[in-house]
Amino acid sequence: MANILIIDDEKSIRKTLGEILTYEGYKIDEAADGAEGFKMFTAKQYDAVLCDIKMPKMDGLEFLEKAKETNPDIPIVMVSGHGNIDTAVDAVKKGAYDYISKPPDLNRLLITLRNAMDKTNLVAETKRLRRKVNKTQEMIGASGPILKIKETIEKVAPTDARVLVTGENGVGKELVARWIHERSSRASGPLVEVNCAAIPGELIESELFGHEKGSFTSAVKQRIGKFEQANGGTLFLDEIGDMSLSAQAKVLRALQEGRITRVGGDKEINVDVRVIAATNKDLLKEVEDKNFRLDLYHRLSVILIHVPSLNDRRDDVPLLVDHFLDGVCQEYGITKKAIDPAALKALEDHDWSGNIRELRNVVERLVILSGKTITADNVEDYVVPNRKKASI
Numbered sequence: 001m002a003n004i005l006i007i008d009d010e011k012s013i014r015k016t017l018g019e020i021l022t023y024e025g026y027k028i029d030e031a032a033d034g035a036e037g038f039k040m041f042t043a044k045q046y047d048a049v050l051c052d053i054k055m056p057k058m059d060g061l062e063f064l065e066k067a068k069e070t071n072p073d074i075p076i077v078m079v080s081g082h083g084n085i086d087t088a089v090d091a092v093k094k095g096a097y098d099y100i101s102k103p104p105d106l107n108r109l110l111i112t113l114r115n116a117m118d119k120t121n122l123v124a125e126t127k128r129l130r131r132k133v134n135k136t137q138e139m140i141g142a143s144g145p146i147l148k149i150k151e152t153i154e155k156v157a158p159t160d161a162r163v164l165v166t167g168e169n170g171v172g173k174e175l176v177a178r179w180i181h182e183r184s185s186r187a188s189g190p191l192v193e194v195n196c197a198a199i200p201g202e203l204i205e206s207e208l209f210g211h212e213k214g215s216f217t218s219a220v221k222q223r224i225g226k227f228e229q230a231n232g233g234t235l236f237l238d239e240i241g242d243m244s245l246s247a248q249a250k251v252l253r254a255l256q257e258g259r260i261t262r263v264g265g266d267k268e269i270n271v272d273v274r275v276i277a278a279t280n281k282d283l284l285k286e287v288e289d290k291n292f293r294l295d296l297y298h299r300l301s302v303i304l305i306h307v308p309s310l311n312d313r314r315d316d317v318p319l320l321v322d323h324f325l326d327g328v329c330q331e332y333g334i335t336k337k338a339i340d341p342a343a344l345k346a347l348e349d350h351d352w353s354g355n356i357r358e359l360r361n362v363v364e365r366l367v368i369l370s371g372k373t374i375t376a377d378n379v380e381d382y383v384v385p386n387r388k389k390a391s392i
């Protein structure tokens with residue numbers, strides 16, 4: 001049930017508004033002037049406020065100003081008498097949601113309040129989602145290697161230089177690519193990701209360059225490829241070490257000429273794309289074994305960023321654990337759980353094989369299975385012998 005605060009020095013108006021709104025199922029509090037209203041506003045969470053303009057002690061505009069400073073998200077609807085419509089309009093300019101005139105029209109009052117609260121809910125939901133999205137974008141870590149990576153990203157991002165990101169699975173290669181994109185002049189353009197290992201060899205070319213209708217049996221429609229989709233932005237080629245040699249040749253040509261041709265097409269299409277590639281393979285070894293083209297390697301590796309395994313930057317483990325505890329508890333809507341120093345130490349010493357994704361899963365598992373405080377025993381039970389206890 002929504003809580004509404006009515007601030008008006010006229011008792012009869014408070015009574016009328018209060019009765020209407022109570023009848024409509026709202027919970028009502030009343031204040032006789034701005035000062036009293038502000039005290040109540042700071043003591044309790046309201047969903048909306050109806051506020052008169054002309055009042056003794058603190059008038060409506062002053063209340064509005066103070067309330068907006070305290071909690072800008074609560075919608076305030078001004079209630080204006082005949083003589084102060086201009087002031088009401090002024091109040092809307094200063095952040096009031098809207099105004100209604102006295103005597104209040106029942107329908108207008110209810111619609112205005114409902115719209116105000118709907119908007120507040122949308123704003124809150126947007127903030128929550130934005131926080132959630134931004135969460136995944138944070139790069140946690142204060143170890144030497146991570147600081148160095150962040151420094152490199154800051155230098156490299158504004159240029160159009162190609163970057164090759166290397167490192168084991170789940171160490172944060174994709175995160176590095178996202179950071180580069182977000183800090184580049186292409187940030188308002190698309191970031192398009194292709195996982196080269198997940199696409200069957202015979203489809204990778206059509207995935208990257210698109211195809212014309214009828215160019216092969218299953219090409220029933222024309223299709224725009226990832227290079228074209230990424231125009232004006234960044235193309236992230238993940239697991240580039242798994243790309244077929246024939247696709248490599250086409251990617252090389254696209255990088256050299258800034259042009260692509262759709263499979264089965266003859267038109268050359270200009271593309272303006274920055275490529276960031278990532279791999280968990282030793283690409284020079286792949287070159288030696290004739291699985292990867294040296295000329296493509298040189299094109300891709302203008303800047304090299306190696307993301308070290310978590311085992312080589314254990315100082316970051318406590319920060320990451322805290323970060324994931326925050327995120328997981330927020331997701332589950334519970335108060336953040338504490339963690340014993342001994343438990344933290346056990347996690348720090350654990351062999352993560354570099355994988356931050358696994359660390360997050362482990363934190364989630366610990367949050368679900370442990371009490372208010374995560375103990376070393378919990379870590380022992382649910383994490384350390386995880387190879388033996390994989391089926392808990």
Ligand SMILES: Nc1ncnc2c1ncn2[C@@H]1O[C@H](COP(=O)(O)OP(=O)(O)OP(=O)(O)O)[C@@H](O)[C@H]1O
Pocket residue numbers: 136137138139140141167168169170171172173174175176238280320323356357
């Ligand atoms: N420094 C970090 N701070 C916070 N979260 C991180 C960090 N590094 C990685 N992560 C998170 O760990 C997960 C794995 O990271 P990411 O996908 O970037 O790794 P990857 O090396 O690209 O993995 P793969 O090799 O499997 O493609 C993601 O959810 C990512 O947000």
